[in-house]
Amino acid sequence: MADKAKKIPRQKMPEQKPEIRRSNFKEVPFGFDKETALLEASRCLKCKKPSCVEGCPVSVPIPQFISLILEEKFDDAIAEIRKKNFLPAVCGRVCPQENQCEGSCILGKKGTPVAIGALERFAADLEINAGKKDVCLNVKKTGRKVAVVGSGPSGLTVAGDLALKGYDVTVFEAFHKAGGVLVYGIPEFRLPKTIVEYEIEKLKSCGVKFVLNYVIGKIKTINDLFEEGFDAVYIGVGAGLPSFLNIEGENFNGVFSANEYLTRANLMKAYDSDYDTPIAVGDNVVVVGAGNVAMDAARTALRLGGKNVSIVYRRSREEMPARAEELHHAEEEGIDFKLLTNPVKVLGDENGRIKGVECIKMELGEPDDSGRRRPVEIKGSEFVIDCDLMIIAVGSGANPVLTRSEKDLALTKRGYVEADSETGKTSVKGVWAGGDIVTGQATVIMAMGAGRKAATDIDRYLSEL
Amino acid sequence: MYEILKREEIAENIILNEIKAADIAAKAKPGQFVLVKANEQGERIPLTISMSDKSKGTITIIYMVVGKSTKIFSSLDKGDFFEDVIGPLGMPTHIEKLDRVICVGGGTGIAVLYPIAKGFVEKGSNVDVILGARNKNLLILKDEMDNISKNLMICTDDGSDGRKGFVTDALKDELEKEKADLVVAIGPVMMMKAVSELTKKYNVKTLVSLNPIMIDGTGMCGCCRVSIGGKTKFACVDGPEFDGHEVDFNELQMRLRAYLDREKKSLEDYNCKISGNR
Numbered sequence: 059m060a061d062k063a064k065k066i067p068r069q070k071m072p073e074q075k076p077e078i079r080r081s082n083f084k085e086v087p088f089g090f091d092k093e094t095a096l097l098e099a100s101r102c103l104k105c106k107k108p109s110c111v112e113g114c115p116v117s118v119p120i121p122q123f124i125s126l127i128l129e130e131k132f133d134d135a136i137a138e139i140r141k142k143n144f145l146p147a148v149c150g151r152v153c154p155q156e157n158q159c160e161g162s163c164i165l166g167k168k169g170t171p172v173a174i175g176a177l178e179r180f181a182a183d184l185e186i187n188a189g190k191k192d193v194c195l196n197v198k199k200t201g202r203k204v205a206v207v208g209s210g211p212s213g214l215t216v217a218g219d220l221a222l223k224g225y226d227v228t229v230f231e232a233f234h235k236a237g238g239v240l241v242y243g244i245p246e247f248r249l250p251k252t253i254v255e256y257e258i259e260k261l262k263s264c265g266v267k268f269v270l271n272y273v274i275g276k277i278k279t280i281n282d283l284f285e286e287g288f289d290a291v292y293i294g295v296g297a298g299l300p301s302f303l304n305i306e307g308e309n310f311n312g313v314f315s316a317n318e319y320l321t322r323a324n325l326m327k328a329y330d331s332d333y334d335t336p337i338a339v340g341d342n343v344v345v346v347g348a349g350n351v352a353m354d355a356a357r358t359a360l361r362l363g364g365k366n367v368s369i370v371y372r373r374s375r376e377e378m379p380a381r382a383e384e385l386h387h388a389e390e391e392g393i394d395f396k397l398l399t400n401p402v403k404v405l406g407d408e409n410g411r412i413k414g415v416e417c418i419k420m421e422l423g424e425p426d427d428s429g430r431r432r433p434v435e436i437k438g439s440e441f442v443i444d445c446d447l448m449i450i451a452v453g454s455g456a457n458p459v460l461t462r463s464e465k466d467l468a469l470t471k472r473g474y475v476e477a478d479s480e481t482g483k484t485s486v487k488g489v490w491a492g493g494d495i496v497t498g499q500a501t502v503i504m505a506m507g508a509g510r511k512a513a514t515d516i517d518r519y520l521s522e523l
Numbered sequence: 524m525y526e527i528l529k530r531e532e533i534a535e536n537i538i539l540n541e542i543k544a545a546d547i548a549a550k551a552k553p554g555q556f557v558l559v560k561a562n563e564q565g566e567r568i569p570l571t572i573s574m575s576d577k578s579k580g581t582i583t584i585i586y587m588v589v590g591k592s593t594k595i596f597s598s599l600d601k602g603d604f605f606e607d608v609i610g611p612l613g614m615p616t617h618i619e620k621l622d623r624v625i626c627v628g629g630g631t632g633i634a635v636l637y638p639i640a641k642g643f644v645e646k647g648s649n650v651d652v653i654l655g656a657r658n659k660n661l662l663i664l665k666d667e668m669d670n671i672s673k674n675l676m677i678c679t680d681d682g683s684d685g686r687k688g689f690v691t692d693a694l695k696d697e698l699e700k701e702k703a704d705l706v707v708a709i710g711p712v713m714m715m716k717a718v719s720e721l722t723k724k725y726n727v728k729t730l731v732s733l734n735p736i737m738i739d740g741t742g743m744c745g746c747c748r749v750s751i752g753g754k755t756k757f758a759c760v761d762g763p764e765f766d767g768h769e770v771d772f773n774e775l776q777m778r779l780r781a782y783l784d785r786e787k788k789s790l791e792d793y794n795c796k797i798s799g800n801r
């Protein structure tokens with residue numbers, strides 16, 4: 059078996075060529091066809107103690123689903139994945155596999171790991187293309203009502219799990235579309251919105267109700283929800299408060315948070331001329347930060363017509379937190395990386411428009427709290443990058459809209475909701491929380507994992523009532 | 524979908540819509556606003572809840588037709604629908620019983636000011652109102668304001684109604700005449716700036732309501748950031764009302780021009796389209 063795996067190289071997904079894709083919003087990789095998927099699946103050693111599964115935050119039964127693909131039992135394969143992962147088509151695309159499942163695959167030690175994410179995507183896409191939705195037939199109703207606040211991956215998982223257990227679930231969402239970061243943040247070229255829509259339609263067919271345009275904390279408090287007859291509430295409102303650099307000139311026109319830029323582009327579809335949303339298109343664009351959000355902002359600015367798009371990051375390449383694939387794609391598309399560089403001041407013209415960013419060069423010093431070497435300024439190394447658009451993607455914090463209205467809900471010093479890491483229980487009876495509003499911005503799969511644990515505990519609590 | 528129950532042009536280019544939105548009406552407080560989106564392709568436009576009626580389950584918005592989105596809103600009739608109405612957003616006005624509040628409104632700012640003035644009256648405060656407009660045809664909510672205020676003073680640029688001149692002239696006289704506990708000033712940015720500079724001299728606390736460009740209205744994008752006492756605040760969640768003596772009005776004015784060219788073009792294209800279709 060091991061020999062065989064060595065002979066077959068890791069299969070690559072075909073993708074749009076960089077020169078073409080840098081000016082369209084269509085998805086970059088096309089996904090495996092059946093033959094490639096079977097070939098890739100045949101590389102898996104079906105380990106008795108699969109280390110890949112330990113690397114997956116929700117323990118997807120990886121060797122089992124890969125075997126089922128190999129046997130061409132595609133329906134069973136997706137059913138196997140769905141036992142643990144509620145959004146396989148999403149995770150197959152956006153999980154940082156190199157740090158998770160694939161990072162722990164035994165084959166990775168000697169050569170290249172099995173392309174677990176791509177196989178997961180393959181199985182999930184087959185299901186979506188077949189349009190299967192009747193997953194909730196014959197579920198016995200419990201007669202109890204659960205409210206889910208926020209429709210990101212975390213909230214959707216809770217809704218799905220509890221609907222399957224017979225609860226009457228209503229999801230309240232502040233935006234006019236459901237899906238959280240999956241619809242307003244992650245761009246179409248990485249995650250087609252039809253995938254998220256499919257999952258949401260499926261939930262609706264299971265009886266989950268979606269109430270959009272509904273900001274909990276404003277239009278209703280959590281207490282109002284209990285008074286209206288909900289028996290439990292799950293808070294999955296994400297960590298959407300954008301951080302700025304707090305440097306001079308940051309309020310000049312042409313300086314955006316990545317959240318604003320991406321929301322205009324994705325949710326409000328500014329790239330589509332049929333939509334009324336205005337968006338700034340820059341010739342010379344500077345994006346500050348080096349996570350997934352920064353890559354998404356840079357590649358969006360490029361697709362909207364940016365000529366020179368640079369990533370400015372104060373640490374070095376090794377510390378960049380973005381997924382390996384995104385970095386690779388961004389480089390291929392011609393994004394310029396200005397590493398060990400930190401913005402210190404935004405320069406503007408007499409009309410209040412940005413015309414450049416003054417930056418300073420950095421070097422790496424002693425390790426800091428995060429274990430990464432701390433960047434320190436090199437005195438006298440200031441220089442100016444001319445630009446007409448700047449996007450700030452240096453992280454986000456806890457949004458206070460909901461928590462401000464809930465005086466009894468215990469929060470951490472930084473404003474996140476305090477919740478038990480095993481059950482998601484908060485300080486308020488009948489209220490659970492999970493996802494980014496508990497952990498700070500993390501990953502889709504972590505948010506889903508937290509949702510799943512909370513759903514289990516909510517079910518336990520409600521069956522004991 | 525949110526049904527429009529009433530459409531009325533209450534002054535030149537200023538439209539009033541009463542909208543069915545029971546849950547919003549039940550919670551709306553003076554100082555709060557909604558985001559309105561006409562259709563799938565539309566922008567999310569912030570507009571103050573000028574009136575709300577819990578028992579009827581309705582809210583009222585009053586807006587000036589200035590660009591493409593408000594033009595589309597104004598084309599909707601009674602019985603038509605807004606696709607999305609989100610709210611109530613923003614912090615409610617802190618309303619208390621005061622001996623004398625002077626409410627100063629300019630242009631469509633009067634629509635924003637009305638629920639606040641009414642709130643102070645209902646709490647038992649004495650409220651004097653100064654309204655300004657370029658001319659008498661642009662003046663809105665005059666009778667409504669007259670009904671609730673102790674004194675109503677009108678200023679028009681051309682003298683077609685009330686006194687000829689700016690609201691600041693009338694306000695200065697009032698502040699000279701008798702002490703005030705609070706001034707609430709809502710209108711064009713430069714009007715709020717002038718009022719705040721004046722009241723600073725008289726040391727009277729002043730509330731203004733800021734109208735930066737917004738998207739989500741829930742603190743998620745930072746588009747609505749304003750500088751208050753040197754600190755960045757998000758008008759949609761920390762405001763929209765702030766202490767007028769702390770606001771950087773010049774920066775706000777500058778930021779409001781962000782999409783000027785594009786918006787002008789978008790309106791021109793839209794006007795061409797509708798006239799072409801005729």
Ligand SMILES: Cc1cc2nc3c(=O)[nH]c(=O)nc-3n(C[C@H](O)[C@H](O)[C@H](O)COP(=O)(O)OP(=O)(O)OC[C@H]3O[C@@H](n4cnc5c(N)ncnc54)[C@H](O)[C@@H]3O)c2cc1C
Nearest residue numbers: 208210211212232238239243274296493494500501502505
């Ligand atoms: C641009 C970008 C790219 C990313 N790329 C990746 C990636 O490649 N891989 C990865 O694993 N992770 C990625 N992430 C992180 C990942 O998307 C998040 O960790 C995940 O979405 C968190 O899920 P959640 O359910 O906790 O919250 P969210 O997805 O943030 O959803 C929260 C929802 O709650 C709603 N809401 C907020 N307040 C209220 C309220 N008061 N009432 C009602 N509704 C409310 C919001 O509108 C939102 O829809 C990315 C994030 C961003 C921003």
Ligand SMILES: Cc1cc2nc3c(=O)[nH]c(=O)nc-3n(C[C@H](O)[C@H](O)[C@H](O)COP(=O)(O)OP(=O)(O)OC[C@H]3O[C@@H](n4cnc5c(N)ncnc54)[C@H](O)[C@@H]3O)c2cc1C
Nearest residue numbers: 569570571585586587589590591592593631734735736786
């Ligand atoms: C909290 C809040 C409450 C508001 N309440 C009201 C209200 O009750 N009645 C009302 O008439 N307006 C109100 N506004 C202003 C209103 O939102 C804008 O007039 C509207 O966004 C214009 O949209 P448009 O597409 O029609 O015009 P656009 O094409 O977007 O703009 C046309 C012109 O208006 C300017 N403009 C754009 N956005 C704003 C803005 N936010 N404020 C002022 N000027 C702007 C542009 O610079 C341009 O000159 C409020 C704004 C905020 C933030």
Ligand code: SF4
Nearest residue numbers: 114118149153158159
């Ligand atoms: S959910 Fe993510 S981490 Fe887990 S197996 Fe799938 S791609 Fe890997």
Ligand code: SF4
Nearest residue numbers: 102103105110163164
């Ligand atoms: S560790 Fe790698 S080879 Fe082993 S079961 Fe998991 S995917 Fe297959």
Ligand code: FES
Nearest residue numbers: 740742744745759
């Ligand atoms: S409108 Fe987005 S933060 Fe205020």
